Amino acid sequence: MSNTQKYKKAFIEGLGVDEKIITDKLKYNDIPEWDSIGHMTLMSNLEEAFSITIETDDIVDFGSFKKGMDILGKYKISF
């Protein structure tokens, strides 16, 4: 599975939504599922998928699908 596919899968499973909801325009609080609890579940899924531990500041900054990809770059995940 490519990193992009892994990333998308983490969103789908973490937020519990349909694949078509996950677009690169998606932002935190855009959908009810991406609330603070959904966010932590998403972070947990990403950590597991990419075997990383995301720092607290990055968790807070992770405000959108797109931004998240930039942040994961810090952890040497390229898309």
Place this chain on the structure above:
Amino acid sequence: MDQDQILKDIKNFSKDVRKIILRMSFKAGSASAHVGGALSMTDIISVLFKYKMKNLNKDKERDRFILSKGHACLAYYSALHLIGKISNNELDTFEKDNSNLAGHPVKNPELGIDFSNGSLGMGLSLGIGLSISSKKKKENFNVYVVLGDGECNEGSVWEAAMSAPKFKLNNLNVIVDKNNFQQTGKNFDIMNLDNLSNKWKSFGWDVEEIDGHDIVKLKNYFDKKKDSEKPKLLVANTIKGKGFSFTENNNDWHHAIVTEKLYNEAMKEIK
């Protein structure tokens, strides 16, 4: 049923309640009793227990009664006796050691006492919980809560008052026994309630004010179909100690001892 007969029955019930209040107070002796506040609400509780409240001998769909002004329990115990829940023997144990009938109601479903009251300001919240439950379970029972006027000093009363309209509790009926006195004096002097009706109205209640000793007016009030979604509040203007010459409007009778002499005089008056 014949309306005159109904009124007669309620008046007789009320007379009996007064007799029992005095008898229990007398038997309590030096333990003394909250006579004044029980007598002021006697006609209210009589209309409720003898006439208005439904299914009192059932378990589920029965209307509920909460005596938030718990110190007036003599009226409550008397009414419960008259509908067959509390025996004469039990009444005689009032305020005695190990009794089920304390100076304030203690929860005892077998005797028809649903809740423990006495710490003022708590009964209305309980009533709200019951009313919400009735609607959720579609059990369609009504809830009646009697508050004292002095009791309305408590902030918790107003927390509850603010919340009931939010839940559209049109099955909740509150009666304020407005006898104008509290423990150490007149409401006006201790903590003026000012216009109580306006206060409740402004909180969103459907408010009326009537003479709390006029059985006809009380019956008509409870008979009226009230269409609004609002919870109902009746300000009942009453006389503390109503029913006996030596107790009426005499705040010494908030809590006092009924001697044998006084008891005998009282029984002559009420014939």
Place this chain on the structure above:
Amino acid sequence: MEVNSRNIKLWSSIGPRAAFGLSALELVKKYSDLMVLTCDVSTSAGLDRFRKQYPDNYVDLGIAEQNMIGVAAGLASEKFKVITTTFAPFQVMRCCEQIKVNLGYMKEKITMVGLASGLVLGNFGYTHCCVEDIGILRSIPNIKIISPSDSLETIKAIEASLNDEESCYIRLTGGTNNPIINKDDYKFEIGKSIVLEKGEDILFISSGAILSECLKASNELRKKNINCSVVNMHTIKPIDDNIINKYSTKARLVVTVEEHNIIGGLGSAVSEVLSKKKNSPPLLVLGIRDEYSKSGSYKFLKEINRLTSEKIIEDVQKKINE
């Protein structure tokens, strides 16, 4: 909710309040007669999803705690399963008399969840901290008191309390990234404390998030050849006197550690057990020393109240060397 290492990690990261909110969502599917009552704290209790998805099971009484308890009691009297929640000081103290009359005296069965008890909201000052709740509630009959050590224990305690016949107060401590005490699934039973470590020299008894500092202290002391037992006394009332008696018999010192006043809380409860023993070892009660310090972060307050593992070790060693 499946208890696996991934969820345990997730629940720890979201903290006990959000874990409570998540568990409420699951519990209402199991118990359709569950009612959750709050005082304008849905988001603070992780109950925002619950509020939106189950509006018929949710009642917000606004900032009116006395009314909340009375309404809860009315519902409980009609056999609803009822949870009330707000921040711990308001949950326990603002409506204390209502708790006494409705839960204690009338035995209307309610689970009260006190949010952010202890020192975690220290930045807000002590009006929003709670170091008195255990002491106050212990003196009201018919109410169990539980202080879960981590988010998983919080979830277990809430469901256990719904199935208990008595009212229960559940004191949530710690915040997000709450240390994990229970790394795997385990059996949680109200009233049955859990022995996390065994050692003959010192008996640590603690509960709540601060238990993690005891475990750290125990680890360090072992390196100095001082072996400690560590007991998670999650249920403070009724206290597990069997375990206290068993593990204190050979100990040189019993140490209680709590995010609570040393007067009235876990330490007092343990002293009540030890005082009945013929030969009881000395007891060191660590906690808030009956004062309100200046405010600050959780970390800062733990330090100045001597509730970090380092300060605990210092105080224990001082006591041993007396």
